[in-house]
Amino acid sequence: MKTKIAIIGGGPAGLAAAIAAKEAGVEEVLIIERDRVLGGILNQCIHNGFGLHTFKEELTGPEYAARFIEKAKELNVEALLNTIVIDISRDKVITAMSAEKGVFTIEAEAIVLAMGCRERPRGALNTPGYRPAGIYSAGTAQRYVNIEGKMPGHDVVILGSGDIGLIMARRMTLEGAKVHAVAELMPYSGGLKRNIVQCLDDFDIPLKLSTTVVDIAGKDRVESVTLAKVDAKNKPIPGTEEIIKCDTLLLSCGLLPENELSSQMGVDLSPITGGPRVDESLETDIDGVFACGNVLHVHDLVDYVSKEATEAGEHAAEFVKGASKRDSEAAIGIETGNGVRYTVPVCIRKSRLRDLLTVRFRVGNVYKDPEICVYLGDKCIQRRKKQICAPGEMEQVILKKTDIEAMNSGETIRIAIENESK
């Protein structure tokens, strides 16, 4: 089959991209989704707190997803469900497979990558110990509790204070489990403050910072885990061990963009984000292949995913309408200055800029009272005071087209954290 824009993944990013592309006037927009429903991970995120930016009200995950699904339906976005993409070629031929259609191909003029991310498993942490039942990533446990209606355990320790881990601490508690502790390797939590207060403090669940799991006991089912404090290099400190009897260990130790398909097709990936390196139009190094949402870089708020994906959908629409080929125009690089781990996008082509461009980034450490600075060449054009910047919260700066146009050739853009209080 053929389509104008194929969108890989029907989660929040894919849905927003599809809607934006349709609204920009593209007739054929096709979402390919491996699950039997649209909405992606939002369907199991039944807690509230979604949509404050997008809808100015607090929704739960399924409610937030439903609004986009309904909108997509209204606009007649086509969706192939229960369909897995197994390959994408550089010339944008998608090979997919479904029970209904068997193995088949889709030729697309543009592709939006919106495959999301997955959780870092225990294996990747290389935690020593036994390998019994009772070790789950927080998201897997969330699925068991919120979709299947099953309990993955009753006496719980959580490693990692990412938001899913915090949310699951509360969820398991409300289902009658005892959550003994949340251990966090870093000296600060990667989760939102609101979640620490409402998911841990409300239920007197201790958050143990600079702490990790150094052993897992139990041959068949988890029987206990051993926690220990870590030093500044994240190495366990002998003598600080604490054994906690439990039957379950949940892991919330980070999310990894799921770019197997992107890497198979040869998209240039950033070693820092694990996602594609994109330009101002969220276009990867392959013409007509765009990326958005958690497959591009891991977000903390779905509202930002929707916003970014809307941009990707619009750019994909411009691409298929022939308006915005990159040709041979040289790109202006965006450099990461002090404290900035990465930026999205990584480069800009002047001719394709809209009036305003949002550059999203994350910092590498906790900074108090810093200034977020933007340099064009040597000239600092923005200096914004913040109370705090933390790795857990995505930051952004807005660049003006007029400023970029005034840059001399050969100059680059740099974003940096300056003047933080020690």
Added chain:
Amino acid sequence: MKVNTVIIGAGVVGSSIARELSRFDVSIAVLERASDVCEGTSKANSGIVHAGFDAVPGTKKAYFNVRGSKKMEALSKELDFAYRRNGSIVLSFNKEDRPKLEELLKRGEANGVEGLKILSGDEIRKMEPNISDEVVEALYAPTGGIVCPFNLTIAMAENASVNGAKFFFNTEVTGIEKTSEGFKITTNGEEFLADTVINAAGVYADRIHNMVCSDKIKITARKGEYCLYDKKVGGTVSSTIFQLPGAYGKGVLVTPTVHGNLLIGPTATDTEDKEAVNTTAVGLDSLQATGGKSIKAVPFRSVITSFAGLRAHPEGDDFIIGESTVPGFFDAAGIESPGLSAAPAIGEFLAGEVAKKLSAKEKSDFKAARKGIPNVALASPEEKQRLVKENPMYANVICRCELVTEGEIVDAIKRPLGATTLDGVKRRTRAGMGRCQAGFCSPKTLEILARELNVPIESLTKHGPGSEFLSPHKSV
């Protein structure tokens, strides 16, 4: 139950013996204390088919290794399991160690290993560009190979089952008594009467042997820890890379697996606890260091899991194979490395001995061939199309990392000696063995297991009773 032969243990050795003995007109009961085949040492090892240059000529290790290794390729075709002859390389980091390399070469030649040669550091780096610059020389053995240890074991057990061998899982032998007619074997369940007994009980082979024989043996559990790396670094080396023993500790190898991952291990520490399959911080750290000597850089950020296995180390350093001092009681004990390579030959030999003892004849209806579970991930587009047409479940991907479909999982459950646990499905299909380590697929796999076995999902386990995953919400 009364049978001609009881085989104790359904690891790679027990399964091989069962398969070879099922060629004969012999009733066989295989007793396994775990819930599935391949639950002990056979599931946690290097997956190497050793060429056979390491074992001392004249030992049982040497004989069975070389013979097993030579049988492996044909067996892999007959029983449809993954095997590849990728070659082995032994690295030397020191010119003075030349005699040690030559000693290995000589041993290998004495054992009948073909094609061995010593190559210079540059020659070896031409073959394996990621080998360390410190390497000065190396022994190359083109006949070394790699195999899927799970499917080797499962294939032999399945084939034995198809040919009439009965498998009893969750069945632990608690006593063996020599009677006038043969042997009485008591277990945690049923009692068995047998004319002959074959002891293939892995790290517990001493306990089983010593129940019957007055000449006691001792098997020490020797822990080996491993790190497994993502397929994206699976091409770091193409051959199996050993280090010259003594150079930097012993025996840490770097190898691709037959499924395309990179594997580094094992460590070697003796342990009193024969259940201690836990990994340790010390062990895992040492792997990075020792493995790191062989290759330019260990891709430690790409580790996807670590695990430990226990080798059954015999006191006398050699395999204990054959009829014991008690007539009718046979041992396959102390089968440490190169046990996986040797298993097909051990099975052939012991089956022959037992058949002779029982004066059993070969069956005319023995089915030698076995067809494995289709592998959708590796199938050509046409082959995929055909599979999906035959059964649409072959299009429903359950494990997205390894591209394992519902059809394959149902196959794994429905076939002879089918999977009943999550680990059982994993070993048969690779669902959950990929980079997300079952985070995504385990809820779906459990759902399929519950449906196909028609049991409540709460009763399903990782690897048998006690390893249940789920319980109902408080409200139920």
Added chain:
Amino acid sequence: METRHLTCIGCPMGCQLTVTFEPGNRDSVKVTGNTCKRGELYAIDEVTNPTRTVTGTVRLKNRHMKVAPVKTKTPVPKDKIFDVAEAMMKIELEAPVRIGDIACADVCGTGSDLVVTGNID
């Protein structure tokens, strides 16, 4: 006068707030440690009338006892969280359910309805 220590949830800063107040008297609340107005407002609510939206699941008896997501339509008093969670465990619905369906009116006498938050066919 009572004194409580709170962490502000207004932003990632997480200001440590010290709140002194006479129980039951909203005008008596004094907040220190905050660096902006939001901290003060949060603290006043937290010590006079803390509320939470409670989310969870209820069973679907015709779907193999799988579950449907629900929430309290408005925030309920914080000390009712466990009562509401317990109440959810006893509720059984029949699929299909739609977002907004009332799973339980005036749950635990909070004045808030428990409503379905997911469409399940």
